[in-house]
Amino acid sequence: MTTLQAHLRNFRDGGELYRLFEHIPDVLFFAKDGEGRLIMGNQRFVEHCGLSSIDELAGKSDYDIFPNYMAEKFATDDQAVLSSGKPLLHLVELFPSRDRLPEWFTTNKYPIFDDNGNAAAVCGIVQNYEQSFYDSNDPVSKVVELIKDRFDQALSIPELSKEAGLSQRQLERLFKKRFSITPREYIIRLRVLIAADQLRFTSKGITEIALDCGFYDHSSFTRQFKRHMGTLPLQFRKNESG
Template sequence: MRSSAPSTPAIWRATPPSLSAPQRKRLVEKRDVWLNQIAPEFLFHRLFNAIPGVYFFAKNRDGEVMFVSRSMCELYRLHDEAAFIGLTDFDLNPPDMAASYVKDDEELYAGGQELFQRVELWFDAQGIPAWCLVTKMPIQSRSGETIGIMGVLQSYEDRARSLPPLHGLSRAITFVREHFSEDIDMSALARLAGFSQRQLQRKFRSFFGVSPHEFILKTRLLSACQHLRETDQSLAEISHVCGFPDQSAFSRHFRAHIGLTPRQYRVSAQR
């Protein structure tokens, strides 16, 4: 007896019912009633607690924190989410960094574009500078008024580690981390990754939001932070071992990105 050939599994697709405008309006109203029944502490921000390496926050129009994920509590070493309510960027961060975050918010309120995975400096749970990918979006009221800002942070390092080891961009990143103190040639870096220089630029901007040159600079700055914390080397020595052309360039870039001079950072790290 011949066995019948296995049937090909059918592809299932959702087929939402066709609704009239009044029916759809009633469903939207039903959703809104349901949403209004949810206690604030049980809103959807709790889902971010299940995503490692991702931090969520929401602020009102006055810049006061209204919601955070539990990971933000760990980042800032506060005991629970309620301890964040009412705090501002200036309560949580060094003044220069807080001012840059507020400037971003003001641009969003003025109708600027949403921030999508822009690289910014934040401090980790040990108070050590770390680069994060930041996304910010406005929060609107039912009347269409912008009443706050919500955002997520993702660790730069976690993002880099998510690349497969044999991925071309992964090879480029590994090379930068091992040779950032040297003068890195972009054409050689592109060949190592298997890309043209233009492709390499696009890949870095797509994945990290910065160019390869900016990635190298940020890597040098983080290394400089480590040297300032853990050694008694002079600023001239640190600028050299971290790949800066001279102490003046080192100090200029450090202040622009960290918000402190190298000496100020060293003193604050030793307290």
Template sequence: MGNSATELKQSFLRELSPDSHFEILFDHLPGVSFFAKNRDFQIVSANRAFWKRLGCDSEADVIGRNDFNLFPDELARKFRQDDERIIQTGEPMLKIVELFFNRQGLPDWYFTNKFPVFGKDHGVIGVMGTVQSYSGRKSALTPHLQLDRAVSYIREHFQEPISMTNLARRTGMSVRQFNRRFREVFGTNPRTFLIKTRIQAACVELRSTDIPISDIALDFGFSDQSSFTQHFRKHMGITPFRYRKES
């Protein structure tokens, strides 16, 4: 049965026309973007949701471009690291939680799944993946929807002091239950999630303003510049000062 099933699948794939665009399927899944890249990390395929999210008019606008052409450097570096790992290992990376800021300056979280693309010689020839917004994924998170109260609160109040006890209370769970459920859904604990949100928001300020780093630290919920620098280096790999200088 196994061999015949494999042969059936391979026979079908051999009959496919080059004009069969599987990515069109993702246009009918709410909030789901699809992309594929070659070994040079250039976009070779993308669905409508992907290029629309980037403000482009057609797929042709993103073909041949890489993440450094399309995203801020800190995001592009993270994407490149993940892609390189997949190409080197041939293993997928699943349930990656990534943070972007929308046009209103509010944080939106996205769930990313990336897979290696294999060529005829069984070597990895690229990477493909899906990106789904948190709001688009809510329907798939029915057992965990009570977490939405905590996520929404973080989204709207990440610059203010937030305790894990307060977040847990908003979900109707104990702190231990809240931490466990949060990690199941987002792959990280709520405290780290909050810190990452603050750091990404601070990145926008570092890139686009001349506000002193000490003020940015306080504005985004850190106790002082030293604490901000420590967390920033841990998550971004460089200091806020160097990040601003290189942006």
């Protein structure tokens, strides 16, 4: 065991600071070694990974827990932190939550240095971005909920704007300020991620999934899926099942 690993284990097993993360609401905390193996995580992170204890988590990589496309993104970000020795802050990303419906999360990753001053591990905190700003009276929150409820239907940005009490221009400006994408792009990303989940966990055909997720035909679904996921739906299903 290296000095760094010993420090991290002591931090996990007896540190007051580590236990603090168990009492901060809605915060997921984790740490990984330089090889991408999880060393620790608070109980919320453990449960978010579908596990029950830190002992189950320790030693696993993102590829053991998350879909490949997510694990690849996490590994790329970790490597950027290790290579630069600098944190990656305020990464706002759309990922499936524990109930499998995609939600916005914000992640901050920091390097952990060894005795020689080299970045040798990564720790981070993840928070549900939607919960951090949700307000039933907030028009953007209302539009997010409307889109989630109706993602499988034909959605009109002018109609969503009207229901939120905004002009289309106001909605697009406020939405982009919060998420850095337009409402239309959010709808497409949401549908693609829900479709990816169905490709992984159901035996439905591609056309059926496309229609269930609000795409008007097989062709438009395939085009948008490849644009966002970097591969075709059938290949994605093979990769994730393998």
